[in-house]
Amino acid sequence: MTETKAPIVSMRGITKAYGGVQALKGVDLDIYLGEVHALVGDNAAGKSSLIKTLAGAVRPDAGTITFEGREVRIEDPRDAKALGIETVYQDLALADNLDVPANVFLGREITRRPPFGWFLDNRAMEERARGLLARLKINIPNVRLKVRAMSGGQRQSIAIARCVCFNARVIILDEPTAALGVQETGKVYALIREMRDQGCGVLLISHNLNHVFENCDRITVMKTGSLVGSRRVEETTQDEVVKMIVSGTADPPRAAGRPQPLAQPG
Amino acid sequence: MRASAASPHGGLTAKVDHTLFVVVSRLVAIIAIVTVLAIASPHFLTWGNLVNVSRQASLQFLIASGLTIVVLTGGIDLAIGAILGLAACLSASLIVQGHVFWGIVSALASGLACGTVSGTLITYGRIPAFIATYGMLWIAHGLGYVFMEGEVIYGLPDAFRFIGAGFVGPVPVPVIVAVALLVALHVMLHRTVLGRAIYAIGGNPAAARLSGMPVRRRLIAVYALSGMLAGFAALVAIARVNAADSSLGEDLLLPAIAAVCLGGTSLFGGVGGIAGTAIGSLILALVVNGMNLLGVETFWQNGVMGAIILASVLADQLGGSRLIGKR
Numbered sequence: 028m029t030e031t032k033a034p035i036v037s038m039r040g041i042t043k044a045y046g047g048v049q050a051l052k053g054v055d056l057d058i059y060l061g062e063v064h065a066l067v068g069d070n071a072a073g074k075s076s077l078i079k080t081l082a083g084a085v086r087p088d089a090g091t092i093t094f095e096g097r098e099v100r101i102e103d104p105r106d107a108k109a110l111g112i113e114t115v116y117q118d119l120a121l122a123d124n125l126d127v128p129a130n131v132f133l134g135r136e137i138t139r140r141p142p143f144g145w146f147l148d149n150r151a152m153e154e155r156a157r158g159l160l161a162r163l164k165i166n167i168p169n170v171r172l173k174v175r176a177m178s179g180g181q182r183q184s185i186a187i188a189r190c191v192c193f194n195a196r197v198i199i200l201d202e203p204t205a206a207l208g209v210q211e212t213g214k215v216y217a218l219i220r221e222m223r224d225q226g227c228g229v230l231l232i233s234h235n236l237n238h239v240f241e242n243c244d245r246i247t248v249m250k251t252g253s254l255v256g257s258r259r260v261e262e263t264t265q266d267e268v269v270k271m272i273v274s275g276t277a278d279p280p281r282a283a284g285r286p287q288p289l290a291q292p293g
Numbered sequence: 294m295r296a297s298a299a300s301p302h303g304g305l306t307a308k309v310d311h312t313l314f315v316v317v318s319r320l321v322a323i324i325a326i327v328t329v330l331a332i333a334s335p336h337f338l339t340w341g342n343l344v345n346v347s348r349q350a351s352l353q354f355l356i357a358s359g360l361t362i363v364v365l366t367g368g369i370d371l372a373i374g375a376i377l378g379l380a381a382c383l384s385a386s387l388i389v390q391g392h393v394f395w396g397i398v399s400a401l402a403s404g405l406a407c408g409t410v411s412g413t414l415i416t417y418g419r420i421p422a423f424i425a426t427y428g429m430l431w432i433a434h435g436l437g438y439v440f441m442e443g444e445v446i447y448g449l450p451d452a453f454r455f456i457g458a459g460f461v462g463p464v465p466v467p468v469i470v471a472v473a474l475l476v477a478l479h480v481m482l483h484r485t486v487l488g489r490a491i492y493a494i495g496g497n498p499a500a501a502r503l504s505g506m507p508v509r510r511r512l513i514a515v516y517a518l519s520g521m522l523a524g525f526a527a528l529v530a531i532a533r534v535n536a537a538d539s540s541l542g543e544d545l546l547l548p549a550i551a552a553v554c555l556g557g558t559s560l561f562g563g564v565g566g567i568a569g570t571a572i573g574s575l576i577l578a579l580v581v582n583g584m585n586l587l588g589v590e591t592f593w594q595n596g597v598m599g600a601i602i603l604a605s606v607l608a609d610q611l612g613g614s615r616l617i618g619k620r
Contacts, residue, residue, distance in 0.1 A: 084503065105505040120503045124496035124563040125489075133493055134504030136486055145485045 033096065034059050035228050036081065036112070036197055041090035043076055050076040051087065052252040056230075058197055063219060063229040065239040068249035068272055074232045077249070078199045081230070082114035083107035113190030114199040121186055127170035128156040131189045159192050160184075163218055180211025187218055191225075198222060200231040204238065216242045236265050250275035315557030315565075318608060319572045326579045334586040342582070344465055350578035351471035352533065354571050355526035356545050357552035358478055359408075359519030361570040364553050365482070366515055367495045367562025368415070368422035373523040373549060375433035376407045378542025380527035382437045385446040385537035393453050400524040407433055408520020412513035426516075430546075437539040447536035457532025467529050471571070474522075478567040487514060495562030551602045552577050557609055576601075 034057035043051040051073045058064055066074045079085035081092065083104040091098055094110050101107050107114065121130045132152045139146045156170055165184045167177070174182055183203055190198045203219070204212040220242060223229050233239050239246060240260060248255040248271040256277030258268070271277050330337040356373065363370040380400040388396035407429055414425040459466040482488035490511040493501040502508050523542075531537045555573030558565025580601060584594050 104503050108505055114503070116503060120497070120500040122493045122496035122500050122563070125492060129489060129493070133500065134506040136489055138486060145487065147484055147486060147489060149484070 035095055037093045038077070038081065039091050039093075041077060041080055041092075042088045043080065043085060044088055050252050051080070051090075053090070054249070054252070054254050056247060056254070056257075058228045058230050059245075060196065060228045061223055061226055062245055063223050063231065063243040064245045064247065065243040066230060066232045066247050066249065067234070067236065067239060067268065068255070071251065072249040073252040074249055075201060076252075078114070078201060078230060078232065081107065081112060081197075082199055083112075084114070108193065111194060111196035112199065113193065113195040113197070114201075115183070115186045115190065115203060116201055121174050121182055123175040124173060126173055127160075127167060127185055128152040130174055130185055131156045131159065131192055133189070135193065155192070159188050163188055163191060163221060165218070178211065179207050180214055183207060183211070183215050184218060187215070187222070191222060191227075195222075195227055197228045197230065200229065202232050202234065204233070204235070212238065236268060239268075240265060248272055248277070315569055315609065316572075318605075319555075319557070319569075319576065322576060322605075323572070323579065326576065326583060330579070330583045330586065334583070336586055337583070342586070346578050346582045347468050348465045348533070349582065350575040351465070351467040352526065352529060353548060353552055353574035353577055354471045355467075355474065355529055356523065357549040357556075357570050357574055358474060358526075358567060359522030360549050361553050361556070361558055361565070361567050362478070362482070362491060362515055363422075363519045364558050364560055365491050365495045365562060365565060366512060367498065368512070368515070369426060369560075370408075370411065370516060370519045371423065371426040371546060372407060372411060372429035372433055373519060374542035374545035375430040375437070376404050376520050376523040376542070377527045377530065377545060378539060379407070379433040379437040379440075380404050380524035381531045381537040381541045382441050382446070382539055384524075384528060385449065385531050386440075388449055388453055388531075389446055391450070393450065396453075397528060400527050401521050402524070404520040404522070404524025404527070405517050406520070408517040408523075409513060411520065412516030415516065416509035416512050434539075434542075437542075441539040443539075445536060445538040449531065449535055454532045454535060457529045458535070467533065470529060474525075475567060475571050482567060487511060491515060492563055495564070497563075548577060548598075551598060554602050555605050557605075559609075 036056075036058040038054065038056040040053045040055065041051050042049075042053050054073065054077055056066075056077065066077065068074055076085060080087045080090075081101065083101045083106050086102060092101060093099065094112075099106075099110060101110070101112075104114070122133060125133070128149070129152070132155075137148045137151045137155070138144050139148050153170060160167055160170070163184070165181070165188060167181055167185075174185060177185075187198070187200070187203070200219070204215050207215060216238065219229055219231070223244075231243070243260060245257065245259050246263065246268055247257040248268060250272065253275075255271045255275055267278075336342055356377065360370055360373055380403045383403050384396040384400035386396075387393075387399055411422075411426050411429045414420045414428075415422050418425070456466055456470060461469060482491060490501065490506055490508070493504070493506065494508055494511065498508065527541075530541065552573040553565075553570050554560070555576050556565065556569030556571070557573075558569055577598075580598065581594070584597060589597070
């Protein structure tokens with residue numbers, strides 16, 4: 028993996044109002060490949076709205092998104108997926124009544140060859156799902172079980188694995204560990220770091236600064252719909268980030284100028 | 294759950310864990326009903342009566358099959374009986390004039406059209422399924438009345454009546470038709486893109502939408518299919534009774550819902566299957582037949598049916614609650 032200078036995604040001036048409530052007031056955000064980027068801030072800071080505009084779940088009122096240097100329009104989830112932007116939603120967007128392969132391939136089922144294109148190739152989906160779980164070191168002995176029967180960590184892993192399966196370039200996670208225990212949280216972050224090391228750009232929302240400092244490369248703070256500041260993890264401290272979250276103001280970053288992408292690990 | 298490892302490949306959607314409880318409990322129920330009726334009535338185990346029950350169950354299944362698919366998506370189609378009635382009138386009027394082919398086409402096409410309108414109102418018009426199909430119920434019903442002007446059509450040609458009243462060897466044709474439809478719909482639900490979408494939409498509509506599934510298109514297809522199956526059931530129904538009038542479909546909706554519930558399909562969507570509805574239809578036919586044989590008054594029959602439906606849903610809640618889960 029070579030060092031990547033330009034961000035893969037640049038959001039500029041993203042604005043969104045719900046009725047009279049200004050959820051986003053012209054937010055800029057860059058995402059780099061090979062980096063885990065944490066989005067933090069109080070409730071109603073606009074974090075979820077911002078990632079939803081990138082995921083195609085919400086249409087911004089104004090602002091531009093460029094992907095690999097080209098300006099793109101993301102009007103629904105399919106547009107985002109077509110670009111390689113995959114999203115893992117907070118409420119685990121899995122169909123509980125289906126098994127693991129069905130969930131991994133939800134909406135993108137592998138079908139038989141024409142003229143049987145309406146028929147599912149369940150065998151192929153099962154084999155690929157098994158291979159995927161093995162590659163990501165996710166331990167689910169029986170993939171034919173309904174997802175409902177699985178632990179929160181396993182379910183979150185399936186939701187994340189689904190992104191990888193379709194060659195995601197950018198993965199967005201909305202509080203991926205909010206509902207998980209300590210051990211499961213560790214596993215999910217290991218998976219997130221694994222995806223970063225495989226070259227994906229990761230954007231995640233978290234309320235737990237310990238997790239953020241342990242697992243992320245860059246931290247961006249938002250408050251009431253505006254960007255407060257963006258820091259690389261090694262340039263800042265938890266105290267500074269907490270101050271930014273609470274006060275909504277930032278001292279100039281110690282390393283001057285635009286944030287630079289990290290060198291790739293390994 | 295252990296059954297999932299043993300089940301043949303591909304049947305991997307919402308059937309295994311929940312179905313184990315449903316299948317066992319329903320088989321026990323069928324055996325119990327048959328045993329009681331065999332002892333209580335000397336007429337029950339006669340060939341003629343069993344043919345009658347199987348035909349009744351088959352027709353019930355045809356009517357409830359489309360509803361099952363709609364219910365699996367978490368929706369409801371209240372219009373199936375009325376669509377059946379309208380389709381029966383249109384097709385019967387053509388068939389008595391000798392246009393058997395066009396009669397069949399008109400039944401299927403009118404059902405398809407009504408279902409497509411319902412589905413479009415529900416998806417693009419954002420009207421709840423309950424309201425949209427309730428409106429469609431009255432529209433189809435009204436069109437049937439207008440078309441028939443109070444007349445009754447009877448005396449259909451024998452060649453056509455074969456699908457409702459004929460036999461292949463000892464087996465009534467409606468039974469063969471119902472079994473063929475059961476297999477076709479089971480394959481559709483578990484082996485096709487549409488079937489996967491039906492379970493996904495019923496299990497988690499938001500997940501289905503966010504996964505990029507064309508949810509609205511799939512739902513319209515489901516309601517269209519439900520309407521078309523009601524039209525198909527109309528053909529078998531008029532072939533069996535050799536007549537059609539505008540009130541034909543009036544009393545068919547609630548037993549169809551009963552057959553779906555008895556079959557263990559959750560009205561919240563995502564859980565159940567078409568095989569359950571076949572079993573539910575059989576139980577319903579057995580119970581009605583038994584009450585008739587035993588001379589239970591009509592007034593009591595409705596109450597008994599209601600109690601059976603509630604008991605079956607309650608049993609699923611208690612016996613299978615861990616498996617059915619909450620949403």
